[in-house]
Amino acid sequence: MIWDPTNECRPREEIRALQLERLQALVQYVYERVPFYRQAMDERGLRPSDIRTLDDVRLLPMTTKEDFRRHYPFGLFAVPLKEVVRLHASSGTTGKPVVVGYTRRDMETWTEVVARMVTCAGVEEGDVAQVVFSYGLFTGGFGLHYGLERVGATVVPAAAGNSKRHIMLMQDFGTTVLVGTPSYVLHLAEVAEEEGIDPRSLPVRLGLFGGEASSREMLREIERRWGMLATDNYGLSEVMGPGVSGECQYQDGQHIAEDHFLVEILDPATGEPCPPGVPGEVVITTLTKEAVPVLRYRTRDISSINYEPCRCGRTSARLGKIQGRTDDMLIIRGINVFPSQVESVLMDIEGVAPHYQLVVSRRGFLDELEVRVEVDERFFTDRFRELEELEEKVVERLHTILQLKARVRLVEPHSIERSEGKARRIIDLRQ
Ligand code: DLL
Numbered sequence: 342m343i344w345d346p347t348n349e350c351r352p353r354e355e356i357r358a359l360q361l362e363r364l365q366a367l368v369q370y371v372y373e374r375v376p377f378y379r380q381a382m383d384e385r386g387l388r389p390s391d392i393r394t395l396d397d398v399r400l401l402p403m404t405t406k407e408d409f410r411r412h413y414p415f416g417l418f419a420v421p422l423k424e425v426v427r428l429h430a431s432s433g434t435t436g437k438p439v440v441v442g443y444t445r446r447d448m449e450t451w452t453e454v455v456a457r458m459v460t461c462a463g464v465e466e467g468d469v470a471q472v473v474f475s476y477g478l479f480t481g482g483f484g485l486h487y488g489l490e491r492v493g494a495t496v497v498p499a500a501a502g503n504s505k506r507h508i509m510l511m512q513d514f515g516t517t518v519l520v521g522t523p524s525y526v527l528h529l530a531e532v533a534e535e536e537g538i539d540p541r542s543l544p545v546r547l548g549l550f551g552g553e554a555s556s557r558e559m560l561r562e563i564e565r566r567w568g569m570l571a572t573d574n575y576g577l578s579e580v581m582g583p584g585v586s587g588e589c590q591y592q593d594g595q596h597i598a599e600d601h602f603l604v605e606i607l608d609p610a611t612g613e614p615c616p617p618g619v620p621g622e623v624v625i626t627t628l629t630k631e632a633v634p635v636l637r638y639r640t641r642d643i644s645s646i647n648y649e650p651c652r653c654g655r656t657s658a659r660l661g662k663i664q665g666r667t668d669d670m671l672i673i674r675g676i677n678v679f680p681s682q683v684e685s686v687l688m689d690i691e692g693v694a695p696h697y698q699l700v701v702s703r704r705g706f707l708d709e710l711e712v713r714v715e716v717d718e719r720f721f722t723d724r725f726r727e728l729e730e731l732e733e734k735v736v737e738r739l740h741t742i743l744q745l746k747a748r749v750r751l752v753e754p755h756s757i758e759r760s761e762g763k764a765r766r767i768i769d770l771r772q
Pocket residue numbers: 431432474479480481484550551552553554555573574575576577578579582583584640642663666
């Protein structure tokens with residue numbers, strides 16, 4: 342089913358025309374209302390009327406997380422606080438969080454794009470959707486909640502934490518859809534197994550995942566363990582939260598809500614646009630937001646775009662899997678390493694579990710990468726002697742893919758910290 346055929350199946354020329362019309366209105370709006378953008382445009386000698394084609398978006402200044410922090414908490418807001426009906430914030434690991442606000446109309450838009458996204462994944466009226474994202478300043482819980490309600494699903498706002506109770510609720514309420522971070526849902530599979538329950542015996546048929554990077558292989562593993570279809574969904578607080586893009590049942594890229602978000606893929610080094618299919622930094626301009634509209638937000642996420650219509654009937658451009666973040670990228674002895682690459686390698690090796698951490702340290706002037714990965718429980722008890730062989734295999738495969746000799750430490754099952762939200766994959770001991 343398609344939630345909003347008018348907006349999801351427009352011919353490309355029409356999408357572009359609508360985007361241009363909205364972009365022009367947006368630029369005028371922020372120029373009048375947000376001193377930060379007015380100043381940045383004045384410095385470039387740019388007037389709102391200079392935006393004549395969609396490609397002119399490239400004339401506009403970019404926005405970064407730092408800009409949000411510098412204007413903490415409400416400096417980038419385009420409306421007075423009394424028009425804001427909701428605040429959210431993303432937890433920065435350092436310093437002040439990024440604060441975002443929503444007007445009543447923004448809340449309506451958010452609900453609609455999420456309703457679209459969950460329908461795209463396959464949620465229908467009659468589904469029981471258990472949300473295991475945290476509810477709070479994080480946009481995941483509340484963001485998914487209202488869109489799921491709009492399509493008529495029975496929403497169970499169970500929230501992250503209290504894992505055993507999640508399994509009980511799934512059994513007792515007949516949960517058909519799970520919504521959360523992939524790392525937490527993988528952990529919930531372990532919790533079920535510890536309780537003597539095979540996750541495949543639970544009625545869950547569909548998973549909506551997002552909020553953190555996951556490799557294709559990780560989602561496959563979740564599908565296998567749970568007997569569900571696992572879809573990937575992307576978004577970020579600065580431009581809205583979840584609802585920017587999401588996969589359909591064909592799992593071949595995430596459909597972007599292009600009537601609300603203009604997505605550019607830029608070469609992070611030169612700022613030049615990357616052709617379709619070529620990975621670069623995802624840069625997003627909000628086209629309809631009222632409270633905190635954003636010009637060209639540099640997400641630091643790396644992905645590519647595909648403008649071909651999809652087999653599902655939607656014409657919206659599709660965002661490829663997020664390969665990592667420019668600030669997550671480790672440079673080890675000159676070699677660029679994304680955690681997702683390591684994850685793909687690990688998931689393909691029998692005997693290791695999908696729980697891992699990358700530890701980066703420095704010996705003398707040389708950076709070293711240690712990959713800590715848990716041994717699969719069955720393997721651990723049955724084939725203790727073969728551990729050494731397994732370790733060598735992991736080292737070898739990583740070397741083939743990364744061109745880098747990493748140290749590998751196989752660790753006991755359940756010894757790597759489980760997270761209820763976004764998994765912590767990198768421990769950097771260099772600073
Ligand atoms: O994580 C919004 C969200 C919640 C999206 C729930 C989907 C589902 P933030 O906390 O601001 O917002 O974090 C945004 O998380 O820039 C990416 O680096 C990462 N991220 C989010 N979804 C995905 C995904 C929410 N599907 C940051 N794949 C983004 C890879 C993702 N990375």
